[in-house]
Amino acid sequence: MTTPDPTPESIVHAEQARLDYRDAMTYGDYLQLDAILNAQKPRSPDHNEMLFIIQHQTSELWMKLMLHELGAAKTAIATDRLPEAFKMLARVSRIMEQLVHAWDVLATMTPPEYSAIRPYLAQSSGFQSYQYRCIEFSLGNKNAAMLRPHEHRPDLLAQVQAAYEAPSLYDESLRLLARRGLPVPASHCERDWTRPYEASDAVEAAWLQVYRDPSHHWDLYQLGEELTDLEDAFRLWRFRHLTTVERVIGFKRGTGGTSGVGYLRKMLDVVLFPEIWKLRTDL
Template identity: 40%
Template sequence: MRQSTSHDVRPRPDADGPLDAGVRDLGRLDDAQRAARAAATGGCPVLTFDGARTPYIDYQSVDVLHSLQQPRSGAPAELTFYVLGQVKELLFKLMYEDLRRVRDDLDADAVGAAVWSLRRLRKVADLLVNTWDVLGTLSPSEFNSFRDHLGDASGLQSYMYRMLEFVLGNKRPSLTTPHTGVPHVSEQVRRALEERSVYDAAVALLARRGAAIDPATLRHDPARPRPDCPTVEQAWRDVYRELGPADEVFQLAEALMDVAEAMSRWRALHLLVVERTIGNKPGTGGSSGAAWLRRVNEHRFFGELWAARSVL
């Protein structure tokens, strides 16, 4: 990753006006320096900068970002599909990194911090779900005008989405296969598969708080799918029956459900948009398309949390 250049923000002794180079340089600034700059400009934004870049371009790599859209057809609608695909990838990354932090917080018994992060994650997941509202506006003829240019490309091959599913606990080792020929990607995917999920951390927390969790569940290989466990379901039942909304573990249960529900909504809307756009045609990546997505929709993240609701 390219690093931003640090600038000296101290005013130069040879400055000939209020907008000297020291004020114009927007490197690292503290509150006092920002206040001095605002006073020097009369409260107006700085509009001139030294060099060939602006500080915002430098910080956000905006020029690089805008160079990454490379549609392959001349169809006007392809840019919508292309940009929304990249937006989704960025949101996958944000969710993945935040969920890893939630997992670490749970391991450290910092339940309040984990719940706080999960509240924000739900909002990020909602934004992810809303991308389908835009993609759903593509008519069949608009999508077909560039669909052939996708070749074998499919969202199934998104390694960041696969890592997101892994950190949520949906471990399907076979789905690492598409990435084996891309070394720097395959290593990330393999690591995500082998690391414990955020749900593993939540179940371990329940055990530390006194829940009688089956030891085999606590020892399971994190790289393999874990069947739903009756003792975990019972532990969540007890959380809802014995604790109240003010309790942090109760809040954790609901925050996890918020994320699980949002991910199920993501899948459901994906299916609907596919059915609306291409009907029952096969997918570009070799799947049966809507029929395959319909089977995927049956899965629920954090299965015991869902099951516990049936007996409360």
């Protein structure tokens, strides 16, 4: 006995039934799109402010994911689960690429367009991003002065303070090398984690052992390259930030009180994982 072919009417009814979402969780429900898409509140009458807001909001979302991955990667390294850490660190590097390309969109804002919205920004500035500060601290660029912009919000200050006081990604990596029997000095395995990292010839010697015999230290060698990828991507982000700011506002002071381009140029000189870069000369 054969089943009769469905009629066009029955097909339409079936499709309509499938498209009835009154009692189901929808795409918008799952992603909380009502909250996200109504979070843009321009303060100026200028058309271009929407670009400025969305650029920074989406960057904050990517930074939230970066912190999620960096925190898990640090835990994985601290507990000798390197394959998991590699996946997370590779993802962080790809997120950084997204953030680098995002500057291309903001760079379409011309100086007169930015000047039209700047008075409405008051003292708000990306310099005050607590997530960005947590990323900097997690990567080892510790500076006690960078806690101050968050003192007005005790809840946010607590998060930044926790990142400031915790071992960085590189600190955990050096502790791993020491656990594997490599000659990392005790001064770099247990120290005041709030102090800026100081490069060490002894630490470089430990990494050189890894890089001179990668087949014997394959996972540590891969860790070194994941860290290199990450800092490489971070440097590109910093450079693109600098050039975009200079293109849009020149050498004006930043809205948050920094020197603007001058401050960003100084940040280009920050090296997060110094021995991993220096060993390339000394191999």
